[in-house]
Amino acid sequence: MRWSIAYLISIIYSIFVLSVTANQQKTFDLYASNPYEVTDDSNLNAKYSKLSDNSLLWGPYRSSLYFGLRPRLPRSLLSGLMWFSMDNYNQIGNIRHFYEQNDKMSKANWINYNPRIGGRQYIKDEEIHFDIYIDFVKSSDGLSWGVKIKGVPHKGFENSKISFVWYSGLEGERKVEDSINVKERTGYIKLENDESLDGYEENIRFSGISEELGAFSLVINDGPETNKHPKGLEELKHEFNPAYTHHYSLTVPDDNVWQARDIFMTMLQESIKNLNDKYKALEYIPPENSFIIKNLQGFEGNLHFIQKIYQGECEFDIIYTNSMTPESEIPTFINIQKMIDAKLRTNDANFEKYYKLQPPFNEPKHKIFAQEMISGLLGGITYMYGDHLVDRFTEFDEDTFESYTLQGSYEGPHELFTLVPSRPFFPRGFYWDEGFHLLPLIKYDSDLVLDIVKSWFNLIDENGWIAREQILGPEARSRVPKEFRVQSPHIVNPPTLTLVLNNLLETISQYKDISEPNEIDDESSEVRLGKFTLSNPEVLLNYTKQIYPNLKNHFEMFRRTQKGYVEEFERPIDNNEVFRWRGRTYTHCLASGLDDYPRAIPPDIGELNVDLISWIGVMTRSLRQMAEVLEIDDDIASLKEIEKNIISNIEKLHWSKDNNAYCDISVDEDDESIFVCHKGYVSLLPFLTKMIPGDDHDKLNDVISSIMNPEELWSDFGIRSLSKSDEFYKTGENYWRSPIWINMNYLVLKSIHDYYYENKFSFSPELKSKFESAYHDLRINLIKNVFGQWQNTGFVWEQYDDETGVSKGAKNFLGWTSTIVLIMTMPENL
Incomplete structure (x- = not known):
């Protein structure tokens, strides 16, 4: 029986639809797994989950790069952008790829961005003398996307030459054996153009198949006719022509696409050597001819580089199309600018709606600033997957409190969806930073906030511990100094995510439509995404059920591992709710997050820390609120008692009448308790966490007086x-x-x-x-x-x-x- 090509394609397409759907369900099941029974949220929840997950599938989630795209999948299609000046030979050393702290940029940030629909990043490169605009937009179903890259030279550099390098590499595909025992990958990305060693004048086209993404295509154009290319030497116009697009491909193992810059530079050196060997008679070869990558070996693997060279103002587009995206929604070279304009307007409107700036900082210039802050924060969303280094054996010397060196072994792999503190300097997950990252986003996109919180709590191990720094996989590790890579389960961090949970639980009642569940309309889903959970009580209840067991385990870990001493030093309390940061040295207490803030000297096991008991108080309050929502009576009673004891102990043990401040406690040579008072953020923590009873006006007066004292x-x-x-x-x-x-x-x-x-x-x-x-x-x-x-x-x-x-x-x-x-x-x- 003979089948038509169209019929065969339809069968393959159906297989991949089922594969992607199964994978998405697997991911959802992973997030939802917990020992508490979760009720059926009906088709409404399932439909929303699919829409929401798809809207967040793709993004610039490789935030340590100036621009690096990937899906929220463990190993898949990774893409990135590099650029460098071709005005002289020295600039190749300044090729841009990873966002570096010391790069000479006067601006490098997302200025208009929403992770569900896309936006614009603006980079003002003072060394290469170009402004780079990167517009990233998604299809309405979230499965396809388009990118427009535009370079505008600075005044006085209108004829400067610049090279852009786009790369895409497919990781994570399994190897299988066919009938003749030859191993092949289950997925691929391959060049569709007829191979040309000398370059391409037409659009560059790739087709691909992935177990998780299904069938897809990637097309890169050369931009409008207004673009100009350097001419280079006449003698080289047929081989090293800067007016052509050039392509290089090779095969790299999983977890190596992130090294694209180093791979490109190595391959470029090979191309330069070939050029110099072939044209030894030429006295001078300009950079626009010299720095062209050539696919001399004729390789075609899972990693592809596409190089373009322009002179002056320029732009070009990249279109990624998933086969499941309806044709009417697909970004194209024709409609991409219209899509960009529409997405930017939508982002403007959403910012105006959710961030009501108050006088005297509500002028247009302040709105531009504030929107850039939120856009840049969201542009720092990162998806990490991989192993990390943990030392579970080193015991800290409680007698000497000397500095320690951790020797880690690999654990995992794990995955994390997170925001990073700083893309150029701290492109990794920080536990105590994350709560502050999420606070500005609660009203803007509460579902995204809950998604990130859940991702963190999925990392809680059987002992209730989360690593304070999340450095998952080789790409993340490459950006972290070796001395900070290894994590210890003895060291915790302030549980600021409980600030977020407190805020969310207190915010629910403010939503007028909380009793009126959303109707999901495919045509308007883009507008409704982000508010579903808080607008549907049954979904929020299920969310609370999912995270409560892990959070309770985490809470008990804090109380167990950071417990202070009571009876040993005859403290005047009848409970054990006192705490001490573990892992501190003479000069630092990294666990507290306030690294070099002064503490007791010398350190002592009798120390009690007022900031830690305050944070655990917040954690207790948050867990108690959740227990009340879930109607777990035994937990409610227990947590109320713990919260009461913490508030009482802060007053009885940590308030110094002589200093009119809350202080750490240590012991003297006779093991008698003494106050260690250093007024500042530590002494303010009971106030900042609202552990001071509101009717204690005397202490509130002392705190506000200290705050106001110059x-x-x-x-x-x-x-x-x-x-x-x-x-x-x-x-x-x-x-x-x-x-x-x-x-x-x-x-x-x-x-x-x-x-x-x-x-x-x-x-x-x-x-x-x-x-x-x-x-x-x-x-x-x-x-x-x-x-x-x-x-x-x-x-x-x-x-x-x-x-x-x-x-x-x-x-x-x-x-x-x-x-x-x-x-x-x-x-x-x-």
Whole structure:
């Protein structure tokens, strides 16, 4: 029986549809797995889950690159962009690929972006003298995408020459044996053009098949007729012609596509040698001829490079089409600009809807700034998959508290969907940063927030531990110094994700339509994505059931591993809810997140840390709220008792009357408890986590007075991390010993706001005035300085100098510095 080609294609297509659907269901089942029974959320939930997962399938999830695309799948199709100047021979050493802290950029950030639909990244390269615009848009079903890359030379460099290199590599395909025992991959990506060693004038076309993605195509054009190419030498126009597109391919093992830059440079050296050997008689070969990659070996494997060379302003497009995307939704070279314009308008409208900037920072220039902060934060979303290094055997010397060296072994693989603090400096997952990353996104896309929270809690091991830094796979490890790669289960981090859960649980009642479940309409799904969970109580209930067991296990791990001593030092309490950070040294307490913040000297096992008990208090409160939602009576009673004890112990043990502040505790030579007081972020933690009873006006007055005191914590640019009067102020590393950190200042401002509105009718006129004044002036100081530094430098930063306001530390630190946008949405006055 003879089958038509069309019929065969339809069979193959059906197989891949089933394969992709099964894989998506497998992924969903993985996320949903837990020992608690999860009720059926009906077809509505299943339909939404498919729409939402597809909308987040593709993205620039290789955030450590200037632009690196991948799907949210363990091993699949990885793509990236590189560029370099061809104006002289020296610039090849400045080829752009990984986003580096020291690259000479005056801007490199997503300025208009939503991970569900796409947006625009703007890069101002001061060394190559080009502005690079990267527009990324998705089809409505989320399975296909298009990219427009545009280069605009700076004034005075209008005729500069630039080379762009796009690469795509397919990983993760299994090897199978056919009838003659030859091993072949189950998937591929192959060039469809007739092979030409000399280059291509037409569009470059690839076809591919993947077990997880199905059938797909990738097409790259050469842009509009206005594009210009360098001419190069007449003698080389038939072989090393810069007007042509050039292609190189080879086979690389899994977990190696990320090394595309090094591979390209190695292959380029081979091409340069071939050119020089062949044309020894030429006295001079310009860079536009010399730096052309040639597929001299005729390889075609799973990794492909496409090189283009332009002179002056230029642009070109890349279109990826999944065979399941309806034809009417597919991005094309004809409609891509229209799609880009529409997506940018949608992003503008959504930002205006969800971020209501308040006076005096609600002018158009402030909106541009705030939208860039949120876009850049979202542009830092990363999907990581792979093993990581863990040392489960090293025991910390509790007597000497000396620095330690961890020797890790590989565990995993694991996967994580996360935001990163800084793409050029910290392109990895940080547990204590993540809560601050998510706070500005709760109203914008609560489903995305819940998805990321769930991804983190899926990493909780059987002992309840999560590694404080997530460095999964070789690409992530390549960006981390060796001394920070190994993680220890003895070391924890502040559980800031519980701040997010608290916020979400408190926010539910604010949604008017919570009792009216969404109707999913395929034609309008793009508008509705992001609010489904909070608008459908039964779905939120199931979500809570899914994460509660893991979070409870995590909570018990904190209480077990960070437990402090009570009876051994005759502390005047009748419970064991006291805690000490493990893994600290004489100079650092990395577990606390406040690395070099001064602690007790010498360290002692009798130490108790006020910031840690406050964080565990927040965790207890969050878990108790979840238990109430799930109606687990035994847990509710137990958690209420723990929360009560924590609040009581903070008051009984950590409040120093002599210092009018909350302090760490240590012991003297006679093992008697003593206060270790260093006013700053640590002493403020009970206030920041709202562990101070609202009716304790005396302590609230002491805290707000310390905040407002210029000789202690107040500065013209924000609340400094350590008191100006402290003996360790601006000493040593000075990381957390004076600089202003915006995330902590947000918590200060939020706590001032919340305590005021919860207690203003009982506050004395004097205390009420203090709160009002501190709130107004602090908000003004913070926004004015961060916005001003952004105008001056093009970036937001990790921290700010408390005396000058000048930016410091890692640049493009959109992690918790983006909480400045939340501050901009807070009211001008109390």
